[in-house]
Every structure is written in structure tokens, then in C-alpha cells.
Amino acid sequence: MPECAGPLWPCSLTGAAACLSGVRGMGVIIHGSAGCYFYPATTLHSPLYCTSLSDQDIILGTDEALVRTIDSLQGKYHSLSVLCTCTPAITGEDIRAVLEERYGESARILVLDAPGFTGEYEEGFMAGISALRLCASEGLLQSVNIDGLSLMDPFWRGNLQEIQRLLRLAGAGCGATLCAGEFSCDSGLSPCTVHANPDLRSSYGGSLGSMLGISRLKKTLPLLEDRYGDGGGRLSEHILPDAEERICAACDKYLKRFNPPSVGLFGQCASMQEIASMLDEYLGVEVLFIASRNTPFNGPFPVEMVRDYGKVQEMLERERPDLILGSSFEQTACPSAAFVGVTPPLRGMVKLHARPMAGIEGALALVESVLNACMDHQRSPYSGIRC
Amino acid sequence: MTSLYDDGCTLTGALSVTTEIARCITLIHGPSGCAHHNFSLLHALHAAQGRMVPPLLISTDMTEKEVIFGGERLLEETIRSVVKRRPDLVCVLSTCVTATIGDDVDAVCHGSYQTPVVHIPTGGFIGGGFLDGHIQALVSLSLPAKESEKTPSVNLIGEKTLEYEVNEHYQEIKRLLSLVGVPVNVRFVSGTTFHDLAHLGRASLNILRDPSMVPVGEHLKREFGTPFIESFPLGMEGTLRFLERVGSHFSIDVTGAVTGEEAIQKAMVQDFSSLKGKRIIFDASPMTDVHSCYGYELAEMLELEIHEQGDPVPLPDPFPVGTSGIRRLLQRWRRRCHA
Structure with missing residues (x-):
């Protein structure tokens, strides 16, 4: 059926904007229509600019609108990035040549082709990171980069704070934070990197592992301590086992009264695989499916790509999970199931504090949310009713 | 942002209309990203209004292939597929990409x-901004309506369906109209059916949500000969004058209705007497100048002093409708003034 009923995931333009608007000192210009600007501007909560192309620009060329926008930003930013949307990509103007002629080769203006019709959010994000062309810094040998931070992710702030805390405890400094927080184009790059979100892994720095999920932390934290610590092993020998024990105790208590829930997960594939694995290990959940927003890969749990709301409704109707982990789209599609928000957008709820998904606190927060959602569900009028 | 159309996308404006029609499927001909942007925004705005189920919105999911070879075949196949769902109406919205x-x-x-298929030309920037999309959708959807015998009723034209208090505004205007005994014929559009749209020509008066809807009012006047009032009632005095204008149109004596409403307004001023003598300043917003006359009117009635060092109070855009809208606004002023 050639239709996509209620597309759930943003295009590559939003991915590129999410990436580059997280770079401090960089002014991000969306070269396209006001419509392309409006969504990332309202979602990312970061200043963006737009050339707001008109029909006249399409006929006579978009260069004037772009130059006008760049001129209005002169002196306000250390560098600028121009994200070319669908329309300039179709009209085929050589934007780089226009800018080179006007501002010279030395101007700090990064031009990135990010037409929405060519790909997914993750592709745009990764294209943005690659375009930054970061260089290793010799002064940062004792620090570690954190990647997988996106302003689109409701957990980015919490993830950043939690991973910085863990790095400190492991004896390492914090290197480049790709792409949020204090990170700027001039941030030096450390030789090694840990990943807050396995679906947004950059190729910068040697990987020391993922920070999402207890099993990954069991591998990553000792590596960090061996490399940067004084041999104390406080994280891997005390703090992580203590957290794991608390998770085991809470799950065990839940299982004294209730059966483990059946679960459907909706979100980015690699992240959902990690979360499913953790819930399987500690709560014995039955993972019915992972509905992936991005191109999926095979893992231990059944996965298929689900990009539209119509398909979400179909899956929920077919599988009827007790518990849904996903976005507010899934929450509305099946209000009778227990729900934990792990994927944007999370509409219709207040979010103020920096909640992590990664790291030890992230794992604790996730299991806490799952158990509370399941217990609330047992007490609710929907108890016993499936989607 | 340096934008001529900083009120948003043409598509969003049109969707604020088409997604309000019951059993209507909106089809966006373009890349899925365009549809996602709007689907997500509509989901957020509807959730804020307590409407948790997002509207049915389908994308043709254009890719590089259609950009190179054309997307007409894809559109036709998608329309045929959508029609199988048996909707009352299919609205097709175009995008920047298909226009280019x-x-x-x-x-x-x-x-x-x-099934009836209506094309609403909304080629992104080529079609303008949010307001242009809103107007274009209303004009396109009025085309199937037929001229018919007039009844003593009104249509409400161009309600801002994405605003947080849209239903409160509707309830207020319905209340005011009931004071003069005039029913609402069609809400064009909010929770409307395709069948309702056919009866658009029956009303003998159109009431526009605000003056930005004048192009729609003019269009309906040309098509059906229906005159219009250019705005929902705003401000204390404005609400009383609104009753008089409606009464005058229908040749109804509204003296009793106006006196009754005046009494309600006086009682309301009394309810907020704790504000008397407070110093206030209006929150700076792009629309402060437009709505400042209503702010000054309220300040005078409540004996408030407008002062640079005063407590900042909101003058929202759109300004709340009628006397009930002012009551809700004054609750917010009272909280800001800690009165």
C-alpha cells in the first residue's frame, strides 16, 4: 500500500539541525522554507535561522536570500552552518561556490546538503558530525569524549551529566561532548570516546564502549578505570554492583506479586535492543517486538522497522503488550497499556529535570519508571484490559 | 529568524482546517519529513487541548526517485489506496518539493x-505562510457548498483550531448568540462533517474569528451573498457592541441582552476589586500594541495604574473572547499581582 499514515520520525534535515545546533558558537541557518525551519526550531529549543525562501527566490536564485541571512548574523557567531533543504537541492544551485565568491575560502561557513527526501534523522545527524572535521588534541589524553548527545533527545542533558559524573569517578576528564553542552568547533578531541546513544555513534576517537544498560556498563566502566583510574575500581566494584543489587531487589519484589509484563518497544533500534536486554535480564519480561524508527539490524529480540502511526496501531492491536516503551504517539495509540516514555516526542507531560537514560542513574531511572508504570497499571481501571 | 512567513508553514495552516473535518483523510504529497513535522506539531497541540488521538494524516512518502522522475503516479496510487478506507472526503495538500x-x-x-478529492494548493513557501494555508484551505473547502435558502443563523468562520482555548472561545460566542436567540449553523471548521460543509450557504451572517479571515469572508460573500462581522467579540465594550451588531443584522431588539451582559460585566469587575490601585505593565509581545486598547479599557474599569515598575501582566494573542475570556484573563492578572 503506497502510503505512510502519520510519519513518526523526522527527516535528515532535522537530524543535521539537531547535531549542529548543539555546537556552541555555531549559528545554524536552514536554507529553505519557513515550514522546514518551524519544526526543528520548536523542537530543539535552540536558536535557528532561516532564509525563508519565496517563490521569487526559486525563480531568480536563492543566493541573495542566503547572503542576506548570513550578513545579518555577521559577528554574532564564531562560525556558521548552512543546511540546504529539499528545494535548493532540487534547483541545484552551487551554494558553496556562491559563498566562496562572496566571503572567501577562509570564512567559517560550513555547507551541508540535508534534503529531507534523501534520508532519515540519524543520517542527517551523522552527516553533521562528519562535516565538523574535528582534530585530536594532545592536551586531552586523560579525558574521554561523549557522543550520542542530541538536542532532540529528551534525555540528553541527564545523559551528559551522568556520564560526566561517571568519568570523574573513573578518573577521566570530559573531552568533546558530541553535540551538546559546552562543545564547540574548537573543542579538542580526546583519543577515546564513550557512547550515550548507540544509534548516534560517531567515528571520532577509539571506542571504549556504550554507557546504555547495565550489561554494557559492566564492560565499559572497568575499561575506563583501568585506563584512567588509580586502580581503586570504585565504580565497577562498588557503585555499579550496588545499583544492580537495588534493581534486582526491586524487580524481585515486583515479581512476588505480579507476572512479568509482555513488552513492545518503539524507538531507535540499538537503544531499544539494550533496554530490552536489561528488562529481560532483571524483570524477565517477554519482549514481543522492537519497532524500530531507524534502519534496523538483527539482535537478540524480534525487530522490524515501523515508521508510521498506522503501523503502530496495527502492531499494538496484533501483539497487545502489557507495557509499552516508546513515545507519546504509542501512548495515545494504546492508553490501556502501562507506558514509559523513552523516545521523542513525549507530548502532554511536564519534563523539567535532567533525567538520564544512560549510565548507572539512567538504568536505575528506567527500571524505576517501568516498575512504577506496571504497578500503577495494576491498580488502574485498565488493569486486565489489553490494547 | 528572518522570515516573511514567520507564522509557520502553509501546510500547517491548511492542516489546522482539514484535520478538523470528521471522516476526512488528509494526504500530504511530499517527503515523509514534511508530514512528520506537522503530525508531531498537531499531536502536541491536540494533546495540550486534551485530544490525545492524533489526526489521520497520510504522506505519499516521496523519495529521491520521485523527485527525479515525478510523483504524479505515486500520488494517484496513494489516493486510490486511501479511498479504500472509505472516508467522506480526501484533502490533498501539495508541498514545496512537489511545487518545485x-x-x-x-x-x-x-x-x-x-470519494470526493479536494486539492488544496499549499506548496510550502510558494503558497505563503500559515495564514495563507489556513485561508486557502477554507476557500477550497467552501467550493462544494451550494447556494441555499437562508435561515436566521450564523456561521463561525476560521476558528483557530490549534489554539489552547478554542473550545472556551466557542462556548462564549455560543452563549452570547443565545442571548439574542441566534443559533450556529456551521463551524467552518471545527469538528465539522463533510455534510455540514454543503450547508455553508444557509446562514444569513458569517462571524469571522478575526480580521485576518476577511479574504474568506469576502469569498463567501461573493459565493453566497452572506455578509460578515469581521471578528469575534473582544473587550468589555466590544462584547456589548457585538450583541448590538448581531441584533441589528437580524432586526432583533437586544436591549435586554445588552443590559444583562452589562450587569454580568459589572459583577465581574466587583469580583476583581482586590486588583484596585495595583501597578501593572503589559508583557512585551509582538501583539501588545494591537491588543493594548483592551488592556487600557480593563485597567480603567478596575482602576489599575499602568507603570513602568508595575507587575507584568499578559495581553495574549489571540485576545480572549467575550466577557468569559476577560474573566479568565483577570484571574491571570490577579495571580501576577498577588492580589
Whole structure:
């Protein structure tokens, strides 16, 4: 059926904007229509600019609108990035040549082709990171980069704070934070990197592992301590086992009264695989499916790509999970199931504090949310009713 | 932002209309990203209004292939697929991409289908901004309506369906109209059916949500000969004058209704007497100048002093409708003034 009923995931333009608007000192210009600007501007909560192309620009060329926008930003930013949307990509103007002629080769203006019709959010994000062309810094040998931070992710702030805390405890400094927080184009790059979100892994720095999920932390934290610590092993020998024990105790208590829930997960594939694995290990959940927003890969749990709301409704109707982990789209599609928000957008709820998904606190927060959602569900009028 | 159309996308404006029609499927001909942007925004705004189920919105999911070879065949196949869902109406919205590559969307929509298919030309920036999309959608959806015998009723034209208090505004105007005994014929559009749209010509007066809807008012006047009032009632005095204008149109004596409403307003001023003598300043917003007359009117009635060092109080855009809207606004002023 050639239709996509209620597309759930943003295009590559939003991915590129999410990436580059997280770079401090960089002014991000969306070269396209006001419509392309409006969504990332309202979602990312970061200043963006737009050339707001008109029909006249399409006929006579978009260069004037772009130059006008760049001129209005002169002196306000250390560098600028121009994200070319669908329309300039179709009209085929050589934007780089226009800018080179006007501002010279030395101007700090990064031009990135990010037409929405060519790909997914993750592709745009990764294209943005690659375009930054970061260089290793010799002064940062004792620090570690954190990647997988996106302003689109409701957990980015919490993830950043939690991973910085863990790095400190492991004896390492914090290197480049790709792409949020204090990170700027001039941030030096450390030789090694840990990943807050396995679906947004950059190729910068040697990987020391993922920070999402207890099993990954069991591998990553000792590596960090061996490399940067004084041999104390406080994280891997005390703090992580203590957290794991608390998770085991809470799950065990839940299982004294209730059966483990059946679960459907909706979100980015690699992240959902990690979360499913953790819930399987500690709560014995039955993972019915992972509905992936991005191109999926095979893992231990059944996965298929689900990009539209119509398909979400179909899956929920077919599988009827007790518990849904996903976005507010899934929450509305099946209000009778227990729900934990792990994927944007999370509409219709207040979010103020920096909640992590990664790291030890992230794992604790996730299991806490799952158990509370399941217990609330047992007490609710929907108890016993499936989607 | 340096934008001529900083009120948002044409598509969003049109969607604020088409997604309000019951059993209507909106089809966006373009890349899925355009549809996602709007689907997500509508989901957020609807959730804020307590409407948790997002509207049915389908994308043709254009890719690089259609950009190169054209997307008309994809559009036709998608319309045929959508029609199988048996909606009352299919609205097809075009995007920047389809406008730029030159797909003849209108011709495809004029094909033979079992369901009415209406093309709303919303080629992103080529069609303008949010307001242009809103107007274009209302004009396009009025086309199937037939001229019919007038009844003593009104249509409400161009309600801002994405605003947080849209239903409160509707309830207030319904209340005011009930004071003079005039019913609402069609809400054009909010929770409307395709069948309702056919009866658009029956009303003998159109009431526009605000003056930005004048192009729609003019269009309906040309098509059905229906005169219009250019705005929902705003401000204390404005609400009383609104009753008089409606009464005058229908040749109804509204003296009793106006006196009654005046008494309600006086009682309301009394309810907020704790504000008397407070120093206030209006929150700076792009629309402060436009709405400042209503702010000054309230300040005078409540004996408030407008002062640079005063407590900042909101003058929202759109300004709340009628006397009930002012009551809700004054609750917010009282909280800001800690009165």
C-alpha cells in the first residue's frame, strides 16, 4: 500500500539541525522554507535561522536570500552552518561556490546538503558530525569524549551529566561532548570516546564502549578505570554492583506479586535492543517486538522497522503488550497499556529535570519508571484490559 | 529568524482546517519529513487541548526517485489506496518539493475516484505562510457548498483550531448568540462533517474569528451573498457592541441582552476589586500594541495604574473572547499581582 499514515520520525534535515545546533558558537541557518525551519526550531529549543525562501527566490536564485541571512548574523557567531533543504537541492544551485565568491575560502561557513527526501534523522545527524572535521588534541589524553548527545533527545542533558559524573569517578576528564553542552568547533578531541546513544555513534576517537544498560556498563566502566583510574575500581566494584543489587531487589519484589509484563518497544533500534536486554535480564519480561524508527539490524529480540502511526496501531492491536516503551504517539495509540516514555516526542507531560537514560542513574531511572508504570497499571481501571 | 512567513508553514495552516473535518483523510504529497513535522506539531497541540488521538494524516512518502522522475503516479496510487478506507472526503495538500518539481497535483485530484478529492494548493513557501494555508484551505473547502435558502443563523468562520482555548472561545460566542436567540449553523471548521460543509450557504451572517479571515469572508460573500462581522467579540465594550451588531443584522431588539451582559460585566469587575490601585505593565509581545486598547479599557474599569515598575501582566494573542475570556484573563492578572 503506497502510503505512510502519520510519519513518526523526522527527516535528515532535522537530524543535521539537531547535531549542529548543539555546537556552541555555531549559528545554524536552514536554507529553505519557513515550514522546514518551524519544526526543528520548536523542537530543539535552540536558536535557528532561516532564509525563508519565496517563490521569487526559486525563480531568480536563492543566493541573495542566503547572503542576506548570513550578513545579518555577521559577528554574532564564531562560525556558521548552512543546511540546504529539499528545494535548493532540487534547483541545484552551487551554494558553496556562491559563498566562496562572496566571503572567501577562509570564512567559517560550513555547507551541508540535508534534503529531507534523501534520508532519515540519524543520517542527517551523522552527516553533521562528519562535516565538523574535528582534530585530536594532545592536551586531552586523560579525558574521554561523549557522543550520542542530541538536542532532540529528551534525555540528553541527564545523559551528559551522568556520564560526566561517571568519568570523574573513573578518573577521566570530559573531552568533546558530541553535540551538546559546552562543545564547540574548537573543542579538542580526546583519543577515546564513550557512547550515550548507540544509534548516534560517531567515528571520532577509539571506542571504549556504550554507557546504555547495565550489561554494557559492566564492560565499559572497568575499561575506563583501568585506563584512567588509580586502580581503586570504585565504580565497577562498588557503585555499579550496588545499583544492580537495588534493581534486582526491586524487580524481585515486583515479581512476588505480579507476572512479568509482555513488552513492545518503539524507538531507535540499538537503544531499544539494550533496554530490552536489561528488562529481560532483571524483570524477565517477554519482549514481543522492537519497532524500530531507524534502519534496523538483527539482535537478540524480534525487530522490524515501523515508521508510521498506522503501523503502530496495527502492531499494538496484533501483539497487545502489557507495557509499552516508546513515545507519546504509542501512548495515545494504546492508553490501556502501562507506558514509559523513552523516545521523542513525549507530548502532554511536564519534563523539567535532567533525567538520564544512560549510565548507572539512567538504568536505575528506567527500571524505576517501568516498575512504577506496571504497578500503577495494576491498580488502574485498565488493569486486565489489553490494547 | 528572518522570515516573511514567520507564522509557520502553509501546510500547517491548511492542516489546522482539514484535520478538523470528521471522516476526512488528509494526504500530504511530499517527503515523509514534511508530514512528520506537522503530525508531531498537531499531536502536541491536540494533546495540550486534551485530544490525545492524533489526526489521520497520510504522506505519499516521496523519495529521491520521485523527485527525479515525478510523483504524479505515486500520488494517484496513494489516493486510490486511501479511498479504500472509505472516508467522506480526501484533502490533498501539495508541498514545496512537489511545487518545485512541477507535479500537476490538480490534474491527479480531478481523476475518477469513489470519494470526493479536494486539492488544496499549499506548496510550502510558494503558497505563503500559515495564514495563507489556513485561508486557502477554507476557500477550497467552501467550493462544494451550494447556494441555499437562508435561515436566521450564523456561521463561525476560521476558528483557530490549534489554539489552547478554542473550545472556551466557542462556548462564549455560543452563549452570547443565545442571548439574542441566534443559533450556529456551521463551524467552518471545527469538528465539522463533510455534510455540514454543503450547508455553508444557509446562514444569513458569517462571524469571522478575526480580521485576518476577511479574504474568506469576502469569498463567501461573493459565493453566497452572506455578509460578515469581521471578528469575534473582544473587550468589555466590544462584547456589548457585538450583541448590538448581531441584533441589528437580524432586526432583533437586544436591549435586554445588552443590559444583562452589562450587569454580568459589572459583577465581574466587583469580583476583581482586590486588583484596585495595583501597578501593572503589559508583557512585551509582538501583539501588545494591537491588543493594548483592551488592556487600557480593563485597567480603567478596575482602576489599575499602568507603570513602568508595575507587575507584568499578559495581553495574549489571540485576545480572549467575550466577557468569559476577560474573566479568565483577570484571574491571570490577579495571580501576577498577588492580589
